[in-house]
Structure formats: C-alpha cells, structure tokens
Amino acid sequence: MTSHTIHDEQTTPVPRSRASQSSQSPSASHCDTLPYSLTGPLPHPPFTPKHDRNGGSQSTHDNVAIVKNSPSVSAPLRLGAPPSTPRASAQPLPCVATPGHASSQDSEHTFTKIGHIQQAVQCELANSWVEEEGKAFQAHLEAIIDTKYPDLDAKIQSWLNGYEDYSNAKAWTCIPSNARKEDRLYEPIVQVMNDILTEFQPPDQEKERARAAIDTHKKPFVHNNPNPADATATDETADETNDTDETDSTDTTDATASTGQTTLNSSPDITTFGNGPAATGKSYTIAYAFALNVWEIKLRLSEKLSQNDRDQVAVYAREIFIQQPNRRFVYTPLLSKRELRVIRFDRAGCYYTHKINYHEQAKFFVKLVLLVASFDEELIGYDTTVYWANEKRFLSMCAPVTYHSGTQDWKANSTEMLFDLEDRPMFSRHTIRSRGTVCWSASYGGNTYIIKDYWRADGREIEADFLKELVGVRGVGQMFAFENDRESIKEARGFNDESDMHSDSTTRTTVLGRSFMRIVVHRHGSTLEQAHSPLVLLRAIRDIVLGHRESFLERGILHRDISFNNLLLSAKLEHGAGVIIDWDMARRLIDLLSGTSTTGDARTGTRAFQSVKVLLGSPQLGHHDHMDDLESIFYVLYYILYGYDTAGRRLPDEKLGRIAKWENLSTEPGLLAESKGFFIQNDDSQELTRFDGPYSQPLCDLTEGLQKFFRPRIALANGSVGARRRTTFPPYQATQAKIDYENFLDHIDLAITKIESLPPSTPLPSPIPFSLHGFPSPPSPGKRVHDDNDDATGDSPHSPSTKRPRRGTSASDPSTPTRRSTVPINSSPLRPPPRASTSYGGDETRSERRMTITSDNDDPFQSHPVSVAPAPVRVARQRVAPYMSDATRETFGSDRATPRNIYGNQHQRPPS
Structure with a gap:
C-alpha cells in the first residue's frame, strides 16, 4: 500500500536572543500573523492569539499609541469582536454572594475517592452541557482538519480502499459487532487508531514526536501528580489495581501513599500520547501530564448523553487541565461498537455531538483520530505560546503596548517578548468550568513578573483596562503588559458571535462564553x-x-x-x-x-x-x-x-x-x-x-x-x-x-x-x-492541610x-x-x-x-x-x-458640624 503522509513543517521552537527580538520589524512580528490560520505550516509559535490592538476599551485619559491590525480570518474559525456589555438595568445592582455555581477546586473539597470528584464536577458543570444543533459541531470539526490539510479526503478514501480491516459494506471488520464485554473492543480499536496514525504520520524528521494510542484501562493514572515521570505504575501493579472489565474506569482502587495521604487514580480506556514543545519537554510516560486526549469505550451509547458518561469523562478532562496548565480545551470522545460521540471540554463547560456511526462515516473517524493526535499542538488544545525548549519552559508574547516606568507611559510594541518560566505554574485553578486562572513566575530583561492567564466571562470588563487606569497607585500591583481576547470559546466551538449557546437541560439555560486573557504584572512578595x-x-x-x-x-x-x-x-x-x-x-x-x-x-x-x-x-x-x-x-x-x-x-x-x-x-x-x-x-x-x-x-x-x-x-x-x-x-x-x-x-x-x-x-x-521564585504558597482558605x-x-x-x-x-x-x-x-x-x-x-x-x-x-x-x-x-x-x-x-439624626457616622455613632474611631 502507498503510504499517505501528512507534511507538517512545524518545527520545535527555540529561544531567541534578545538582539534578534529587538531587531524584528513590525511586519515580521507574530502579532501580525493570521490567528487560527490552518491553511498551511504554522510559524513559531504556532498558536498566535487574536490581539486587541487598542488594548481594550480606551478611557479618555489614556495616552496610548495604537498599532492597527485587522486580520481577516478564514472560516470556520472566525474570531469576532469582543463581547458587548448588556444594557443597564433600572435598579442599583444588589450584592449577590458567591459562588454563582459549584466548583471542583481542591481547596474547596476533601477528595478521598474518585466518586467525590465526579460529584463535584457534576455540580460544577450543571447547565453547561451544550449539544450540537443538527450536525454543526461535526461540520466544524471536519472543517478544522480540512482547512489544515485540504487534500486529505482523497488520501483517506485511497487508504480505506486498501485497508484490510475495512470493507466496502462500510464496516471496520476487526471491531466485533457482537461484543458483550468492553474488553473485547479495546485491542481492535487501538489497532485501527494506530494504523491510522502510522499511515498518515508526518515525515521521518518528525518521528521522534510520534503519536500512539494505548490501551490504558488497567493502568492507574495518578491525580494531582507533580512528578508524572516518577509515578508510572508497572503493568503488574496496574493489573492488580484495576482487574475489571465492566466497571467504570474511574472507579479504581484508591491507594494510600507512604505519607498517609490518599492517592487518587483513574484509568481512561484508551489514551493518545505524544510529545512536542507545548506538551512536554521530555519523552512521554503513562500519565495525564502527557495525554493528548482520552477515549472512553462503551458497549452502546444512549440516545441522550447519560449522566454517568458525563461524570466519567469529566474527571479525565479535569485532571488533564490540572496536569497540563497550558491546555485550552480537551477532547474526550465516547466510542461503542457502532457509534461515537465527540465531547469537547473547555472553560465554558462542555460541547458535544449527536451519535455518529463511525463505520458508515469512516472518513470522519479517520479525521477525528488525526485531529485529536495532531502534530499541530494548537489543534489538540494547547496554548503553544507556552512551550519547552532545551528542557526549559518559555512563554512568547507580543503585547500591543508595554508600560515604561522611566517615562511613565504606555508605548506601542511590535516585538515578541520571550519570558523564562519556572517549570510549573505558581498557581493554577483545578477546575473545568471557571476562569481557569494560571499564574506563571517569569523573568524578562532582568526583571521578575507574574504572568496571569485566565478566561474572562463574556460581559465582564477587561482587567487590563482597570490596571491601566491604576498605574502609579501605591498599594496596587502594577501591570507591565497585556493581551486581550486572545481567543473566544464561542467562536472556537464554531458559533457565530451573535448566536447564543444553550444548555441541554430542560431550562435551556444560556451558557456564557469566555475569552482568553493574559496580563503581566510586576512580581511581588x-x-x-x-x-x-x-x-x-x-x-x-x-x-x-x-x-x-x-x-x-x-x-x-x-x-x-x-x-x-x-x-x-x-x-x-x-x-x-x-x-x-x-x-x-x-x-x-x-x-x-x-x-x-x-x-x-x-x-x-x-x-x-x-x-x-x-x-x-x-x-x-x-x-x-x-x-x-x-x-x-x-x-x-x-x-x-x-x-x-x-x-x-x-x-x-x-x-x-x-x-x-x-x-x-x-x-x-x-x-x-x-x-x-x-x-x-x-x-x-x-x-x-x-x-x-x-x-x-x-x-x-x-x-x-x-x-x-x-x-x-x-x-x-x-x-x-x-x-x-x-x-x-x-x-x-x-x-x-x-x-x-x-x-x-x-x-x-x-x-x-x-x-x-x-x-x-x-x-x-x-x-x-x-x-x-517559587515561594511556598499557603493553602487557600478552606483547604485542609496540616x-x-x-x-x-x-x-x-x-x-x-x-x-x-x-x-x-x-x-x-x-x-x-x-x-x-x-x-x-x-x-x-x-x-x-x-x-x-x-x-x-x-x-x-x-x-x-x-x-x-x-x-x-x-x-x-x-x-x-x-x-x-x-x-x-x-x-x-x-x-x-x-x-x-x-x-x-x-x-x-440631623447633620452636625462634627458628623455622626451614618451607620451609627458608637466606636467609629479608636480612642486616643
């Protein structure tokens, strides 16, 4: 058979000298590259965010030089205008106590079993599950891969015609249609996936980054693991820990570490692994830190996405977000003997397809396997501006303006800045549906900073706008640079800017979109x-x-x-x-x-x-x-x-x-x-x-x-x-x-x-x-730590x-x-x-x-x-x-020359 390789010229990024950065012309800046362009090889870094060149909404007091940039973005990944603020209500806004919805943040719970996490994410994701209308999500997924590789359909059809495990009757013949246990499905499905990945693998120079689908249903993945390379269980231990066929993979035995603290494990059925500059600076091992995506296998899929299936895959997605702090979204497809359902988790919640017959729609299945294991790490869901090179972590950023303390003003910027990062973030939010805040300790130009990435809810004012107005205020952390609206979840899902996302609940609750924000502030104590x-x-x-x-x-x-x-x-x-x-x-x-x-x-x-x-x-x-x-x-x-x-x-x-x-x-x-x-x-x-x-x-x-x-x-x-x-x-x-x-x-x-x-x-x-660098963060209030x-x-x-x-x-x-x-x-x-x-x-x-x-x-x-x-x-x-x-x-009481506090007159001032 002829091998159908996908040519992807993406190269591993390496740090640039400060001289080369400063010598870049504005036209060569990554600020001016097409965001989300999937029509060919992506430059370094491949994930280029959408920039708000105006630095957000301008107040009348801002004296900021503006760099104009209005790129046209090809469908279907159109990034639109920033969200608008709803009209004012007639009455003063009352105080409302937090939280607006429940959270699975570790500091707010004591998780001693995987079931506890399932309950927490179920509450967190309530009224945020969005089901596609018609085949909107399917079409969007196909468009992503078709735009990246425009001649892929012909290659896939040619391969299917010669693949011995696919028949003209539109069936993957190696996948048993009469299986009565899930364990009969793991091996043939993994084999088909790896055949696809091998057939459409990039050229030889990319093989050190080869992707692989692995049967992991008996391999415990450790939760909240700071050293994933040291925690991979042997096959023998894994078999003893989770020797079962029909139980949910998340319901594994909870081991107790030598420290006396409970160690939580879960086991996705099939996991796609790989490495790359955004994913990992080393060879991958069996851990969530190196999982590109996970697949959950079922004997059959219900017509409506069941609560059990939701809870199960949500646990996997949450842990991938935790152990991969630069993930923007995670795919966790469900797969049965005949059908599949694509599920995407992001900071707004979850978006999923109807059931798809992947035997009849074999080309879609091949494209999906290639998409979730793509060598373009942006398509998998990584923020590729955060990456590894020479075993060190970096963050590249092209802020529209930067603050100069010497002249005490904001100046236009078109130069890429390369920040040195600590290996792990100093803080990250352990949730799915949230602002997803991640704070990195960074250094640049001899100064230390905190880089805060978070997802702003549509309708909220931009934090950078506030910080620009608070420049020079003593007692307020000072901002150095920012990037606004780097990505829109609504548009990344394929929705128009004007359309709403509604949950699949009976109430049809409107699900808020979010936009990816980045601010750089001076490091404090x-x-x-x-x-x-x-x-x-x-x-x-x-x-x-x-x-x-x-x-x-x-x-x-x-x-x-x-x-x-x-x-x-x-x-x-x-x-x-x-x-x-x-x-x-x-x-x-x-x-x-x-x-x-x-x-x-x-x-x-x-x-x-x-x-x-x-x-x-x-x-x-x-x-x-x-x-x-x-x-x-x-x-x-x-x-x-x-x-x-x-x-x-x-x-x-x-x-x-x-x-x-x-x-x-x-x-x-x-x-x-x-x-x-x-x-x-x-x-x-x-x-x-x-x-x-x-x-x-x-x-x-x-x-x-x-x-x-x-x-x-x-x-x-x-x-x-x-x-x-x-x-x-x-x-x-x-x-x-x-x-x-x-x-x-x-x-x-x-x-x-x-x-x-x-x-x-x-x-x-x-x-x-x-x-x-790396001061010990105290536990947040509510975290039970001794x-x-x-x-x-x-x-x-x-x-x-x-x-x-x-x-x-x-x-x-x-x-x-x-x-x-x-x-x-x-x-x-x-x-x-x-x-x-x-x-x-x-x-x-x-x-x-x-x-x-x-x-x-x-x-x-x-x-x-x-x-x-x-x-x-x-x-x-x-x-x-x-x-x-x-x-x-x-x-x-009446006004007085020496006023009485409107709250009362007792003990308002300390005695002298």
Whole structure:
C-alpha cells in the first residue's frame, strides 16, 4: 500500500536572543500573523492569539499609541469582536454572594475517592452541557482538519480502499459487532487508531514526536501528580489495581501513599500520547501530564448523553487541565461498537455531538483520530505560546503596548517578548468550568513578573483596562503588559458571535462564553501571613487600604474580590509595603450607582472573606461598596492573626475556631452571614496566635476596635432585610466614604504607634523563607492541610511559653473574664517622638498619608528603620457633614458640624 503522509513543517521552537527580538520589524512580528490560520505550516509559535490592538476599551485619559491590525480570518474559525456589555438595568445592582455555581477546586473539597470528584464536577458543570444543533459541531470539526490539510479526503478514501480491516459494506471488520464485554473492543480499536496514525504520520524528521494510542484501562493514572515521570505504575501493579472489565474506569482502587495521604487514580480506556514543545519537554510516560486526549469505550451509547458518561469523562478532562496548565480545551470522545460521540471540554463547560456511526462515516473517524493526535499542538488544545525548549519552559508574547516606568507611559510594541518560566505554574485553578486562572513566575530583561492567564466571562470588563487606569497607585500591583481576547470559546466551538449557546437541560439555560486573557504584572512578595513582624504586616495593610482608597475615591474602581491570596507583601517599596492584585472582578463605581449589571455579576468575592452585607445578598442593601471591601480586608487580617502560628504556618483545623466555619463552603451564605454578624457584634475570646509576647495586646486591641467599627453597619444591614425590616439601609455617599477610610486607617495607625512605642524585645521566629521564585504558597482558605512540622497538639515548636491573651469576653459565656496581657502598655495617648523623616507634618491631612523609607535597603522583609506616619494627634477639626435625605435624617439624626457616622455613632474611631 502507498503510504499517505501528512507534511507538517512545524518545527520545535527555540529561544531567541534578545538582539534578534529587538531587531524584528513590525511586519515580521507574530502579532501580525493570521490567528487560527490552518491553511498551511504554522510559524513559531504556532498558536498566535487574536490581539486587541487598542488594548481594550480606551478611557479618555489614556495616552496610548495604537498599532492597527485587522486580520481577516478564514472560516470556520472566525474570531469576532469582543463581547458587548448588556444594557443597564433600572435598579442599583444588589450584592449577590458567591459562588454563582459549584466548583471542583481542591481547596474547596476533601477528595478521598474518585466518586467525590465526579460529584463535584457534576455540580460544577450543571447547565453547561451544550449539544450540537443538527450536525454543526461535526461540520466544524471536519472543517478544522480540512482547512489544515485540504487534500486529505482523497488520501483517506485511497487508504480505506486498501485497508484490510475495512470493507466496502462500510464496516471496520476487526471491531466485533457482537461484543458483550468492553474488553473485547479495546485491542481492535487501538489497532485501527494506530494504523491510522502510522499511515498518515508526518515525515521521518518528525518521528521522534510520534503519536500512539494505548490501551490504558488497567493502568492507574495518578491525580494531582507533580512528578508524572516518577509515578508510572508497572503493568503488574496496574493489573492488580484495576482487574475489571465492566466497571467504570474511574472507579479504581484508591491507594494510600507512604505519607498517609490518599492517592487518587483513574484509568481512561484508551489514551493518545505524544510529545512536542507545548506538551512536554521530555519523552512521554503513562500519565495525564502527557495525554493528548482520552477515549472512553462503551458497549452502546444512549440516545441522550447519560449522566454517568458525563461524570466519567469529566474527571479525565479535569485532571488533564490540572496536569497540563497550558491546555485550552480537551477532547474526550465516547466510542461503542457502532457509534461515537465527540465531547469537547473547555472553560465554558462542555460541547458535544449527536451519535455518529463511525463505520458508515469512516472518513470522519479517520479525521477525528488525526485531529485529536495532531502534530499541530494548537489543534489538540494547547496554548503553544507556552512551550519547552532545551528542557526549559518559555512563554512568547507580543503585547500591543508595554508600560515604561522611566517615562511613565504606555508605548506601542511590535516585538515578541520571550519570558523564562519556572517549570510549573505558581498557581493554577483545578477546575473545568471557571476562569481557569494560571499564574506563571517569569523573568524578562532582568526583571521578575507574574504572568496571569485566565478566561474572562463574556460581559465582564477587561482587567487590563482597570490596571491601566491604576498605574502609579501605591498599594496596587502594577501591570507591565497585556493581551486581550486572545481567543473566544464561542467562536472556537464554531458559533457565530451573535448566536447564543444553550444548555441541554430542560431550562435551556444560556451558557456564557469566555475569552482568553493574559496580563503581566510586576512580581511581588508572599501573602501577608509571611510578614516577619507585626509592623511589616500593619504597614502592608495600611498601604493596601491607601491604595484601595485612591482606586475607589479618585479612580472610581472598586475591587470586590478582597481575599487572602489577593493581598501581598510588596517586593518593591515604591509600590507600597503591601499591594492588592487580581482586579478581574472589579467594577466601576458609576456602573454600580447606575445599576448597570454585567452577565456573571453573581460572583462577588471569596466566600471566607465576604462581608455580611454581601452574604445576605438582598437587593434592599444596594450595591457592593467600599465598606464591603474594608470588611473583607479586616477578615484577612483576622485570619492571619488568629489562624497562623508564630512561624507563619496555618493552624490545624481543630484550632481555627470560627475561622473553620468561614472556610466551610457547605455553609449557606445566610448562616455564614449570621456567624460573621455574631462575631462582629460580640466581644471575641479566640486566642491571637500569629505574634506573641508584648505585640499581642496592641493587635488584640486593633481587631477589637475594628469589630466595633463595623458593628453599626452590620446592625443596619440585619435590620434592613427580611419580613421584619426596621430601617432602610443608607445609600452610598462619597463624603461618608472618605470618613470611613479615615476611621479605618485611624485604627491601623494607632496599632502601629503602640507597637513602635514598645521596648525592644526578643526577635520573632523567622517565617517560612521567601523567594521571588517559587515561594511556598499557603493553602487557600478552606483547604485542609496540616504542617508536618507541627506536633500532636498543633502548636508551633517556636511558640514561647508566654500565654497569649484572649480577646474580650465570650458572648456565649458572659462569665468569661477579659484577659489582658501582663506586658505594661502605656495608657496615655501614644505619640512617637518627632522624626525628621516623617512624611507629613502637623498641617498635613490624612488624605496625604505616605510611608517614607529612611534606609537604602529595599528589602521589605529585613529589619530596617521605616518611618510610618503615626496616628494623627486628636485636634478639633471642622468637617463637612455628609448630605442626608429627609428620610435618612429622620432615621439617623440631623447633620452636625462634627458628623455622626451614618451607620451609627458608637466606636467609629479608636480612642486616643
């Protein structure tokens, strides 16, 4: 027989010198190559995203040079215009508690069996399964391969005519039609697939990247495996582990590792393996990390896709996404004796075909085998801008504009930038249907960055647009470059931009599309629990609040997703001692006030740190506002002070107290709001654990003061909802917002002043060492992880013998006395002596607070003198009272020269 090879001139990419990058002309830039062009050999890198040359929507304040580029894209993979924002609603947008749908994220569950993962992905993917209309998906798949290889039909027909295992009666004769067990189907199907791959293999120079279909139904694939090359089970072990024919391959025996942790395995029936620059930097082994796609074999396929089949293949797809962080989508076809069904998983959910008779449609079957094992890694589902070369990982990017700190402006760019990456991402989302966030630690031009890839839901505003407007804001992570709308899921599935995707559920729910985004931000430090002293922690919180205030009051942007992982210590002090990152859920104040909503606004933060008002989720409480974010910052601070030991390690679950309830995502939002409201309204008796000795009392006073700060607002929120409404929650007022920020900062400043006034003491235990590359990420709230260094009681070996104070009095036990530190604290107003380096004088207002560094040492984690503005001297000041409507004035009292907070008048400012 004549061999029908497919010529694919794609070559392995290699790093380029910086000189060659800078010498590229704009016309030669990969920014100008045709995205998703499948009409011939693809250049390096083969996956060229669609660029928004305008850098997203432009504000009137942006002075950005624009590079025009309007490529025409051949059908069927047409990439259209960015999604538009829905029209504004008539009413102000209410707070709605997260999550909008369930999640299979590891940190939100304890998976001890594969069945647990199946249940989680079933909930996660609910109402996101889309069935093709007519033969739309089939035609789209054929068009992809036909566009790539236009003369393939004739070659396939010629091969089928001479293939001994295919008859003119339109049947693969080697596949038994009378099989009563699945195990009779594995070998013949694998043989046909490998015959196809061998026949249409690229030229000899590509054979080191040969693809192969392998029967893996008895080979356990380890889940969440960081070292796949070391975890391949032998055939003997695999046979013992999963010696069954008819049970689902995911229901394998769960082995227990020597560490005592449960190791989960699953076994796809047939797996296509291969390597390549985007897939792997080494030869493949039997592991999800090297799986191009998986095939699930059934004796017969139901007319409608069954729930069991959905759950089974979803587990495989989820694990491929986890172990291959640069995957954009995954194919997991179902195959029976006569029929097949193509299933595609991506970040919007799942898209699948009707049943297809692959005996009668043999050419389609051949094309499908070639597509899911293509040597063009873009067609398989990889983001080929992330690739391996010489056993190192790189990321290539051609941003439309880049920020130049020297000139403090954005400049047009047409040069490909090549970033050096760590081998594994520093963070990746372990889900299917989600933003699919992946964060890479990267270096370029002598600087370190974090590159964040994520899938933005259609209708949400672009994060890069916010970050462009927040350039230069102290306390906000700064962006260097970005690429918007690199790919559209809707159009990658073959849908028109104007058409909707509807789920196959009885409700025909509209499934949101998503667009692939990339931003590059300057690398910062670890999360706040790694602060080596209370002063470092409080100064970081202070700068974060200042950055939040400027972003909201001066730039009109509200973050709305304050959480433990989004507040970081700063590696560059010019950015502040602490910074806020991750603005992809932010909203503009003008939209919140006008009631403009966007699809997907149901997610407004991380559950453990959401405010009581957001958790209540009542339209009677109005939109998300600055106080919701400040309350979230308080919960992060409390989580650190009462949920970590003196070495910066998370406490065991049994010692977390109320924090464990906050982390429990099975708790209903209403019950969680009740729990947090009870905590705010009552004195706290939980033990402060992060810092010991003389630091404990000022920190206890701080958290107690912030509880009292939020108390009136919580009471108002609780009294404004339900059938027994007693009052009306006050609307947002700009003047009141300024007062709220000042009062919150007063508490932080007073705590800083108290700690600065303490006599020198024994140095604190060093936290976990910080490194700009690969610092140990603490478990996200909700993740049940214990530190192996903790003893049986969970106490830190570094814990001093001094008993830590408990805060306040237990509301459930009024007899519990308030415990105070034995360390003497100056009871008089604490004011440090004047310093020449203090950043403001007596005449300067708090809106001008800034931190001045008095040392040349730029390491914020070393002990060096830092002059921080103390709490202001309490002097009489005239302040403008906020405007109040007649109804509000009747409820809260008349305007005053010295204003009364609209939330109430108790404990809004710390005592001097």
